[in-house]
Amino acid sequence: MHAYSTDSNERVNIPFYLAAASILSAWILPKFLNWIGLSVPWWFDAPAVIGFYGIYYKLFDTLFWKWLAKVGIIQTPDLNGLWKGHFLSSYDGHTTQKVATIEIKQTWTKMCIVFRNGTSRSKSMTSSIITTNAEGIVISYEYQNEPNYDTVSTMQIHRGFTRLTLSTDKKELDGEYYTGRGRLSYGTMRFTKT
Template sequence: MFTRNSISVLLIIAVITWGAFLWFLGIQLTWEHAKPYSLTLAVLTGGWTLFNKYLWRKWPCRLFVRTPNLNGMWKVALQSTYRDPETREPKGRIDAYIAIRQTFTSLSVRLMTAGEHESFLVASSFDINDDGTTYLYGVYQGVPSISDRKEVTAIHYGSFRYKVIGSPVTRLSGHYWTDRETGGSIDLFDRRSELFDSFASAEAARKNIRETEHPLP
């Protein structure tokens, strides 16, 4: 990501290059030419900050950016190959939420389940094909609740691949694998703009919305 220092270095290189060409062309240089430097740096830094955090996902910038906007709180359905150690029965469907916070240069993906298990992104990349088909690849760390770390599961790592569906994006669907030799399918849907940091708060907010939309008689 560009910082004020990196933008300053690039601007200095541009100024030196520009000045060298003017000198080569025989145009006299004075310190007056350097006066707009601070203002130019402020404009470039501010412009980049706005673009990176906000403008990249708005029109008309969206016309020139292929990276999909995934920001939001997503409802999640998981189907895992994990089996209960005692009964050997499959886990079945797991309901969860994923909070995605995204800028043009960064992506945060945090999955939360009812048991207060969390998984968060360690590394990620987009694969955007020529036909527009887009996939999100990632490596994550899974952190179960303290009470489950010995009896049920341990801290682990995994990877995933999501297919990005819709423009604007309405769904992500794919698979995941873990270093515990388990895996499964995952489906993200019902995207909302308000973000939460726990399963309970996200579920409570959805419940309030449903009750508002469909009040009890």
């Protein structure tokens, strides 16, 4: 997975809240240990703030943000899962709907988007989520495409770019793509979360 960018203020605010919770937890820890009758050496308590911060950050990055996104407290949407759909390509004049899937693996700070169809596989290299667009939430990513061994000879490894808009019910991705040198095609795509 790679890091992704977002225009949400969460990336500034959330670490502050996690730091405050870590300081509070480190302050409570020795009082709790005394209360249950445990005595620990001084060096156990010294790194407590950093230890709590690391634990809280990891839990937030992998779990808590998903729950907070579901209830609307976090703007970054949880896109994890398999999305099934189709795309149209300029390669054949946009005449044939081709079946494809997008699999998204995501934490609060990292993401990987894998596109598959019958002839190739693409994997995201960079991505971003724009949460303040008038059209809705927009997911953009640059990818590298690797054709299957049995595809047509004109299909080479190439790079491209995809821009998808998330529906308001967060169940559909709709957008377009274009490819770089070596392929020079473009098209539209639509996916539904399974």
